[in-house]
Amino acid sequence: MGRKVGIEVSIAAADAAALCDVDVVAAYPITPQTHVVEHLAELVASGHLDAEFVPVESEHSAMSVCCGSVAVGARTFTATAAQGLALMAEIVYIAGSMRLPLVMFLSNRALSGPLSIWNDHSDAMMVRDCGWIQVFCEDGQEVFDAIIHAFRVGEDPQVSLPVMVNVDGFVLTHVIEPIEYWTKEMVQKYLPPFQPVSRLTPEKPVSMGAFGMPEIYLEQKMAHNVALLNSRPIIEKGWTELAELTGRKYSAVETYKVDDAETIILGMGTICSTSSLAVDKMRAEGKKVGLVKLRLWRPLPSDDLRRVLAKAKDVVVLDRAICPGGGNAPVTSEIRAIMYTEPERPRIHCMIAGIGQRDVTPDDVCAMVDMALSQSIKDYHIYGVRG
């Protein structure tokens, strides 16, 4: 068993990457990601981590360096947020399609403009379709475990895909939490050395990144999509073995008091902690409310979601990104889409909240549930807007 320490989540995340013995870290500073890369730079400088720290001149180059280093078979880690992600977005998509299994810590932050360093999920939603495995974390322990799990799954030759670990900026990145560290032996047991499916080497020249003519592009996209969908059992296996080692069992869809729930709240990331308190409160008032925490955003666990949500009368989705001019918000739109074909389906309400880190308390969650059930809100509601 590892030891438990009280530590800032960002530092723990960097330590987790270091425990995985990463070979290359390439990153550019941006709040609220800075503590992660600063700590990694420190570990490299002090000789605690034998890796190349590449202090790139932009996030675009950060992601490009990552592509190059993974392509030669080096275990690679990076971290960014909002504007950084926007700048590297072009390459994020290419890393996915080239099946380069790097791991990225994304400290979720609102996209400019106006400029905001604060937390929401608009950055992650911007690259929703990049073809990476994407998970959302609720607490520090999850972040620590998710990074080790990410290397294990992404680098699996059957998967070979990059993984994005989403961590709510400030509200999670900057808090101090009790986190159980893995020992080196645990990591070595869990995470085999990186053996890429193919690598750039003069011994056996390969070409990577060929372009797709109309007669092949579709098949290339399809192959990528199938690879992402097929990663699911490997993701599950990674969680099962993680449970055997640590006693912590993760799943794609986590539930809280849903068995007899008529109303289910659904969210991703830290808003789920807040929502669980709201559930307790509403339960105490005799309301049959439960919570679904969606951990695995991509590949979307559609069947699990259908199974859990179909029994409810109402589902209140707490979305953390605005979709200007659109019909609802990113998470709601997925949930509505996958439930549409169900013979019996709940009403699905879209509540947009916590934008640019506007505070969301348990009382706010209760209020949103009340609003959803009592008012007929058709498409979506942006909660807490003044004026």
Add this chain to the structure above:
Amino acid sequence: MAGASEKKILKPLKNFPMEEYINSGHRACQGCAEVLAVRHVLKAIGPDMILAMATGCMEIISSPYPLTSWNVPWIHVAFENAAAVASGVESGLKALRRKGRIPDKEITVLAMGGDGGTTDIGFQALSGMMERGQKVIYVCVDNEAYMNTGIQRSSSTPFGASTTTSPAGKVHPAGQMTWKKDMTAIAAAHGIPYTATACPSFYTDLIKKVQKAKEANGPAYLHILSVCPTGWRIPPEKAIQYGQLAVDTGVFPLYEVENGVWKLSRKAKALKPVTDYFKGQGRYRHLDEKLTAFIQEKVNERWERLLKLCGVELQTEDQA
């Protein structure tokens, strides 16, 4: 003079590698001297290399999935990031070698981009790579416009060239109204150990420079003038000749900067008039006497400045 250089070029090169690292059958236009430059660069380095290439003609002619022209490990990610991808390759190899996970063998990391991919959109990534001191040879194959997308101007397009986005017209009689960005000097200003200009029309010089770049103790930058018959609107069989003229007229002088020391690559002979070079190139067809005189003046001025930097004096015909 032309006769002399022609003779030199026709002379078979001793130890010229027979191996081909870019196969024939690629889709470059007839007479493309850019792909020739690539071919020579690769020959000069040999098989132990990894090549990161920017989007552009050389990538498009060589890699329609599932086909490839490359006999060396090759990666293409995007247009503006060849230097950054190569940085990743270099860093990855360094870490893996140190940790004993790959054989302890020198592998040359090469990055390549067109003039657009280098002097415009890839400028920042290149500067970053050089500033960080990564051991990468960066080769700019400069055909003086965005050829892959249909001959649009770049900051490396010379003054007076007509392109599809710098067309010569009544308002802008010169076509391109700005002077060619001096990328080689900018690279040298990074204080990297080796920088040079080259042209496949002078392939012994080119190969020698690539080999020097390979031995450099840090980043190296090579700026290779790559004649593009399609974009320059010249007959394909004239590509080599126009490369020679670019050098002989002083429009594109050959030189190197080794550890801060500037050195002219050829004897400092009197320049041929720029009109010799412009004649027959469709992209310069609109130039009148006034514009030509302006360009000539500027070429002379820059040539003299270069001679000064190299610490050489002009040699007269009989001295040569």
